[in-house]
Amino acid sequence: MKLIACLLLAPILASAQCAIEGHVELPKTKSAPVMTKRYEIVTKGGVLSTNPPVAVVYLEGNFAKPASLPVKQVVQKDFLFHPSLLAVQTGTKVEFPNQDDAYHNVFSFSPAKRFDLGRYRPEDKPVPSQLLDKPGMITLRCDIHEHMRGIILVLDTPHFVISDPEGNFKLKDLPAGSYKLKAWISSRTTLEKPVTLTKGSTTKVQLP
Amino acid sequence: MRSARFICLVTFAMAPLIVRADDLLDRAAESLSFSGFDDQVRARLSGLIDFEFYHFTHEAPGLIFTDDHSLLSPRFTLFFDAQLGSNVYVFAQGRVDRGFDPGDGDLGIRLDEYAVRWTPWQDGRFSLQAGRFGTVAGNYVARHLSWENPFVNAPLIYESVTGIYDAEAPSSAGEFAEGLVEDKYDYNPVVWGPSYATGLAVSGKIGSFDYAAEIKNAALSSRPESWDATDDGFRHPSISTRIGYRPDIAWNLGVSASEGAYFTGAAAHELPHGTGIDDFKQKVLAQDVSFAWRHWQLWAEMYEARFEVPRVGNADVLGWYVEAKYKFSPRFFGALRVNQMLFDNVPDGEGARQPWGHDLWRIDTAATFRLTPHAQVKLQYSLQHEARVNDAVSHMIATQFTVKF
Structure with a gap:
């Protein structure tokens, strides 16, 4: 039943061609962590890479599950x-x-x-x-x-994307309609903005 | 005792707050990290807050120092870790507690560890470390802190005192054979906890083998007061080494050896004429093995120790333990440890020979519940048997509440 629903929905979604692109204000890059090596006999280096902050931008709504x-x-x-x-x-x-x-x-x-x-x-x-x-x-x-x-x-x-380290993002192949666009930045910060997507358009969004 | 109960109640009242403060502790960890010079210098403060409560049916066991049958031991430990570039690592450990070992003394503050480590190559083939730090011998030091140790206390060989008295030499074989007759704190175990003595160490890994060697100012059995370089300096150094073999990452096998003078300077005037502190050494040979896979972790060590005792000869002791830990669920794990110490015979001063200590075995069981990634509660029961006529069997219950930040 789910498979049939997906097959029926697929051409509709594909033809929608809505997109959102925009920018999320990100926090400053954190320093790389310190690796605790107090009681290790063998110590290998100490340079750990830094993970720059990024945002997960997603569209909240009722979507069919694959x-x-x-x-x-x-x-x-x-x-x-x-x-x-x-x-x-x-x-x-x-x-x-x-x-x-x-x-x-x-x-x-x-x-x-x-x-x-x-x-x-x-x-x-x-x-x-x-x-x-x-x-x-x-x-x-x-x-x-x-x-x-x-x-x-x-x-x-199913509609989410991870921003680049500058905070830029683009969500493609979205269905037309009114939704809530959210940007998860950390466990304490999720930004959101209502969006209305019209068929064939690209909506520009700045968060916050 | 009333104040101990009060602190216990406060501790357990704090537990739900700690659970809710988990996110706060994560943020605190971030706030206690510092960096500079384009991330080339990175430092971090972290810590442990421990509340331990012990109850024992007989005199306080091991390195617990109280005349009562119960003890509450709070401890605050602050760690400093810093990475300077890719080659230099610095660490320190300071504590506020009622003594290095659990006891009923007044609260005090100490700097227990500090060291700088230089690792010139990134493959780990060589490191040089200087400062005051845990011994390289054996495999217990890596898990001696409350968060990593599945038990509240240490294995027998790291905490059960023997008849060795490092501040005075026995006047005769008969006096030595009397065993523990003075205050327990006057005597020494085979290895005093993590043995944070001062010195230099080299370590590294070549293929499946790793090596470590240290030269320190005090023997493995030496007491915390002897670990500072300001006490006796380096006049009577002790050397310890460990060679390890890892057939794969699940296994770690090691052989350790150590030799060093165990008397403190205070005993010098009591030694036989013509001898000095360096003529009476603690010699140790130890084997260790550890294994881990999925939710199992196993450790075992065997120590053969010899103390050269003036007017007596060699006092030998064999100590071993096997320890297993199993995680039943993400938050709950249990552990079981079997320990034994066997004492050899020494002259009794009357022409015969007798053991220089009571053979003993102990079974430790413990359960730990991790309330959050930052808080855990541990409960331990220990059953000890000593080969003596009266009071051969003793029991201990211990609980420990730990917050890690």
């Missing part, structure tokens, strides 16, 4: 989560491969998904994964390396 969603990954590499911010639609399966030659222990206490993957080798199969079936923000942490932080934003919409 029958299946592509599997996404959050990789543990160089003692960081890559990407450090992932946006997915509700129902997406996310894998957590470990590509370091050391253990990590990914866990989340977030109400949207509470899990602890334990310690696993890079070659262990299957790669530990989680089905994210509830919308909300999931904070990823490592039980071994306290500086490691990642965020997965689980959204009840």
Whole structure:
């Protein structure tokens, strides 16, 4: 039934061709974290890359859910989560491969998904994964390396995009109608603006 | 005792607030990070707030110092970590508590650790560290802080005092054979906790092997007062090494060795004529293994220690433990540890030989519940058996509430 609905909706959505482009005011870039190495016999470097702030911009509304969603990954590499911010639609399966030659222990206490993957080798199969079936923000942490932080934003919409580090974004292939456009910047800041999309137009938005 | 109960009540009343303050603690962590010079200098303050409560059926066990059967031990620990470029790492640890080990003394403030580490190559083949820091021997130091330790206390070999008395030399074999007759704080364990003595260390990794060696101002058994370089300086250095082998990231096997004079300067005038502090050493050989996979973590260590005791000879002791931790759920884990210490015979001064301590074993069980990523509650029960005529079995219950920021 869902498949038929998707097939029927697909040409309508494709013909809508609405878009929103704009800019989100982002906070200043944070410094890279300090890796705690007090009791490690083997110390490897100390330069961790900085993750510049970006926004997740999404359109809130009642949209049909696809029958299946592509599997996404959050990789543990160089003692960081890559990407450090992932946006997915509700129902997406996310894998957590470990590509370091050391253990990590990914866990989340977030109400949207509470899990602890334990310690696993890079070659262990299957790669530990989680089905994210509830919308909300999931904070990823490592039980071994306290500086490691990642965020997965689980959204009840298929229309979302991550801005570039300057705050610019473009949402394409949107259906015409009136919606709420939201820009998630951090756990404490989500900007929003009502938008009305007309068929074939590109709407320009500045947030806030 | 009333004040201890009051602090306990306040602690548990605080727990729900801490749970709600989780986001605040995350923000506090961000606010306590600093950077400059285009991110080439980055520093961070972090800390632990601990409230520990112990109740024991007999005299206070291990390195707990009180005459009562209960003790409340609050502790505030502040850490400083800084990365200077890619090659230099600096860290320090300061504490406010009632003594380095749990006790009923007055609150005091101390700087327990400070060190600078230089890592010239990014592949980790070599690091040089100077300062006051935990020993490289064994595998316990990496998890001795309250957040990482699945138990409230340390394994027996790191906290159970022996008949070794570092401030005075025994006047005869008979006196040494009497065992612990003075105040417990006068005696020494095989390794005093993390042994934050002062010195230099080199460490690194080559293929599947890693190595570490340190030269410090005090032996592994030395007490916290001896760890400062201002006490006896480097007149009686101690050397410790560890060679580790990692067949893969799940396993870590190591062999450690240590040798150093264990008497403090105060004992010098009591040593046999013609001998000095450097003639009486603590010698240690230790093996350690750890394994981790999925929700299991296992550690084991065995220490063979020898103390060269004036007018007695060699006093040998063997100590070992096996420790397992299992995460039942993202927020709840349990741990079990079996410890044992076996004392060899020494002359009793009357022509015979007898053990220089009571053989003992202890079983520790603990459960930890993580309230949030920043707060946890731990509950431990320990059953100890000592090979003596009276009061062979003793029990201890301990609880610990920790906030990490």
